Amino acid sequence: MKSWFLKNSIQGRHFQLRDVPSPEPKSDEILIQVQAAALNRGEFLNKTVSADETDYQACGIECAGVVIKVGENVKQLRLGDRVMGRSRAAFSEKAILLAGNALLLPSGLSWETAACASITYQTAFDMLWPGGSLQKNEWLLIAGISSGVGLAALQLGKLIGARVIGTSRSLQKLQLLKKHDLDYGLILPGESLAAQVLEITNGKGVDLIINNIGASIFAECVRMLAYKGRLATVGSVDGEKNAQFDSSLQHTKRLKFFGVSSKMRGKNETFELVNKFKMDVLPAIANGKIKPIIDEIYKFDELPKAVDRMVSNLHFGKIIIKI
Numbered sequence: 598m599k600s601w602f603l604k605n606s607i608q609g610r611h612f613q614l615r616d617v618p619s620p621e622p623k624s625d626e627i628l629i630q631v632q633a634a635a636l637n638r639g640e641f642l643n644k645t646v647s648a649d650e651t652d653y654q655a656c657g658i659e660c661a662g663v664v665i666k667v668g669e670n671v672k673q674l675r676l677g678d679r680v681m682g683r684s685r686a687a688f689s690e691k692a693i694l695l696a697g698n699a700l701l702l703p704s705g706l707s708w709e710t711a712a713c714a715s716i717t718y719q720t721a722f723d724m725l726w727p728g729g730s731l732q733k734n735e736w737l738l739i740a741g742i743s744s745g746v747g748l749a750a751l752q753l754g755k756l757i758g759a760r761v762i763g764t765s766r767s768l769q770k771l772q773l774l775k776k777h778d779l780d781y782g783l784i785l786p787g788e789s790l791a792a793q794v795l796e797i798t799n800g801k802g803v804d805l806i807i808n809n810i811g812a813s814i815f816a817e818c819v820r821m822l823a824y825k826g827r828l829a830t831v832g833s834v835d836g837e838k839n840a841q842f843d844s845s846l847q848h849t850k851r852l853k854f855f856g857v858s859s860k861m862r863g864k865n866e867t868f869e870l871v872n873k874f875k876m877d878v879l880p881a882i883a884n885g886k887i888k889p890i891i892d893e894i895y896k897f898d899e900l901p902k903a904v905d906r907m908v909s910n911l912h913f914g915k916i917i918i919k920i
């Protein structure tokens with residue numbers, strides 16, 4: 598089968614489309630014939646900061662397709678099932694998923710939509726529900742709102758009934774976001790973010806912040822949180838790892854900081870999140886209340902072009918590879 602391999606280096610990203618043997622699912626895994634896969638920023642972040650080089654590795658972490666083989670301990674899925682979810686080597690003709698990460702496609706959902714309805718939404722869910730305990734009418738600020746995770750957080754925040762402020766470096770993207778129920782859009786960098794947020798919220802500050810950007814805005818986030826505010830760090834596109842902030846604000850405002858990443862999380866913890874997501878969010882995707890926003894759909898052999906679009910920040914919504 599054909600499979601894309603990626604090497605990240607200081608010079609940039611190098612891709613190879615290789616012919617490799619079809620993988621064999623382990624006892625708790627399934628093998629699917631991939632129909633569509635989605636791009637996620639994390640795996641394309643360039644290694645210019647650490648200067649580490651990786652070897653070529655099969656790439657792609659999210660896709661949708663038809664089950665063609667199941668491991669001997671998999672009871673909940675059968676051959677022919679249409680599934681979506683976190684996977685290994687998703688930019689391939691066939692890919693492996695842990696059965697516990699696979700969700701059955703709601704009827705009527707296209708392959709392209711299904712391919713991008715898992716990781717960003719589960720990440721946003723993790724921050725808004727279990728991590729951030731966001732409540733109706735609370736203020737949610739999403740830094741880097743035009744990102745895949747940011748758009749998913751906007752839609753889920755609105756599903757809860759929160760009021761949402763978003764930041765972007767692009768006025769054009771903020772204007773597009775007005776059509777997606779964004780309450781306030783702020784340009785970053787621009788005037789003091791905290792001052793603008795305090796004005797919008799009548800001096801209260803925001804209850805929950807989703808920081809997609811990184812350490813460069815951490816201190817500003819601490820300044821604009823309300824009493825008992827929560828701050829979720831989901832990633833870093835700014836390349837900054839260190840932040841200096843006024844810790845007395847954390848103390849007096851009783852702030853909570855937490856991170857969201859799948860790197861150290863065990864299988865069972867992930868399955869628990871996927872199950873909660875299935876109950877709390879999947880019905881809204883099935884009935885069309887939540888509609889993943891698709892930016893562009895590329896052909897299988899166009900992966901490098903698709904990645905260029907993402908790393909140039911030209912996209913608005915998810916970039917899909919049709920296999």
Ligand SMILES: NC(=O)c1ccc[n+]([C@@H]2O[C@H](COP(=O)([O-])OP(=O)(O)OC[C@H]3O[C@@H](n4cnc5c(N)ncnc54)[C@H](OP(=O)(O)O)[C@@H]3O)[C@@H](O)[C@H]2O)c1
Pocket residue numbers: 636637638639640716717718720741742743744745746747764765766767770809810831832833834835836857858859907910912
């Ligand atoms: N994808 C996931 O499910 C997932 C899961 C866990 C963690 N993460 C992390 O979350 C972050 C977002 O991932 P994604 O896949 O959603 O990203 P994405 O769709 O590629 O969006 C990233 C956005 O960040 C903004 N941006 C880029 N460089 C920036 C900079 N130097 N300063 C300020 N803003 C910048 C751009 O928005 P504007 O052009 O509008 O400014 C860009 O569209 C990444 O750090 C990723 O590793 C993602």
